[in-house]
Amino acid sequence: MINTSQLLTENVRLLKARANKFAVYGVIVAVIAVILATLLVSYNQFHEYSYEAFIEAQKTNPVLWVLDGMPYIFAFWGQHSSSIMAYEAGALIVDQTNELRAHTTTLEQKAAHEATHDALTDLPNRILLGDRVQQAIHTAQRDKYQLAVLILGFNDFKKVTNTLGRYDGERLLKQVAARLQGIIREVDTVARLADDEFAILLPKVGYKDGAERLAKKILTVMELPFELDKLSLGLQTCIGIAKFPEHGEDMDVLLQRADIAMYTGIKNNIDCITYDPKLDKHSPRHLTLMGELRQAINQGKLVLYYQPKVHLDTNCIREVEALVRWDHETHGIIGPDEFIPLAEQSGLIQPLTIWVLNEALGQCRKWNQAGVNISVSVNLSAHSLLDLEIPDMVAGMLAAHEIPSSQLVLEITETAMMADMDRTMEILTRLSNMGVSLSIDDFGTGFSSLSYLSKLPVSEIKIDKSFVMEMAEDKNNAVIVRTTIDLAHNLGLTVVAEGVETEDLMQRLQEMNCDTLQGYYISRPISAVDFDKWASTAAWKINGS
DSSP states (O other): OOOHHHHHHHHHHHHHHHHHHHHHHHHHHHHHHHHHHHHHHHHHHHSSOOHHHHHHHHHHOHHHHHHHTHHHHHHHHHHHHHHHHHHHHHHHHHHHHHHHHHHHHHHHHHHHHHHHBOTTTOOBOHHHHHHHHHHHHHHHHHHTOOEEEEEEEESSHHHHHHHHOHHHHHHHHHHHHHHHHHHSOTTOEEEEEETTEEEEEESOOSSTTHHHHHHHHHHHHHHSOEEETTEEEOOOEEEEEEEETTSOSSHHHHHHHHHHHHHHHHHHTOSEEEOOGGGGTTHHHHHHHHHHHHHHHHTTOEEEEEEEEEETTTTEEEEEEEEEEEEETTTEEEOHHHHHHHHHHTTOHHHHHHHHHHHHHHHHHHHHHTTOOOEEEEEOOTTGGGOTTHHHHHHHHHHHHTOOGGGEEEEEEHHHHTTSHHHHHHHHHHHHHTTOEEEEEEETSSSOHHHHHTTSOOSEEEEOHHHHHTTTTOHHHHHHHHHHHHHHHHTTOEEEEOOOOSHHHHHHHHHTTOOEEOSTTTOOOBOHHHHHHHHHHOSSEETTO
């Protein structure tokens, strides 16, 4: 690389060359002016243009002597001025170049820092943490010692941001980051992975339970209230731990298993938990399925099964529930309980919901064209209930398939609604105003059924099958079912009982004035082709057939 002195010398040389060129032009102009002036003087004195007159004019006219010196003056002045100008200009260019280089270096350093650090807390982000974990693994392998990764999360942080707003939530996260930085060693790394998720790398664990000891210290510190203006807040913290080489010898595996431990702790209200294979027995299978799910959606490897519902007032099948299954090449039919959580974790829940709605409405259209007027119900996940685009998406699909909104029922769970009640209420109201029927699925398993039931724009509730199936053995369940039916009717709602597997259950529910039944006694979930065959021999009429 050319240094500053070389750059200045080169710039001066180039600028002087350009300035000297114009100095030469000035000398040439001055010489021409001297010749012309001498010719004019010789003509005025001797009335002719000749060499002798030209020489005589030069000898006898002192003014021309001064004019004769002008080319030399121009030459020396041009040389001197060009040197000064070239040096000053060169110095200016060098200064600006150095300033630009310094600014560029600063920008590069800033960009590199922003790429590897969290913008809010200035802690290392997942990229930098991953690099440090990988380096720590190499060192630990070489020196034969243990390292640990701790992932820290909060099971009630969303409530704080929903109540106080994003600004106060960010202030709270900064306080969390400061406490974590204050408790770790200088060789350790604390990083922010997601909104309310932090990670700590212990590159060398001195004691067998060193990671657990640090986790207890962190939990003790996190128990102290956080101060926001005049508010004093507490956070329920959970820490998941994964160790090298016991729980994995790869960066991604360690982070994933610490994450599994942390989420298991949150789910089971455990404040500190070390990874154990029992926490995720199907880990390799789940990882494989997560990678294959997008392809399954895009390539149509999912299938819909339909389970009929009998309306007791007409003894007629007027509605079916669409249930998605994954027809996997290796594992066979996989149920939604296994791959729906994977879709939510991997961000595929929206394309999956779109596929199910499109497929179900497409089948509904085929039945309508065949003269079978039957409604279809589709389950919405908790993630879908937070998506403000869902009502518009549903409206577009209904129009595309030429299905009246009254033939679509959307089933939602109580727990899904509780994630963000205000947003859920807005979405459900928009869907209801479109004419789409709304049903509360698994009613009785949530936490706020009665307090919100009268406010929701729903037309139906589905009693969870756990209550229905055990009515014969447990009188309390029978009381719950009867009470739920009466409550729903008093609120102007219809009732669906799931899990009807015997004729006795069917008769008892009919005596309780239940409106609709669904279960294996009526039919298992079946494909659309099998449904058409089943309908031709079923004991119940198909609406419109």
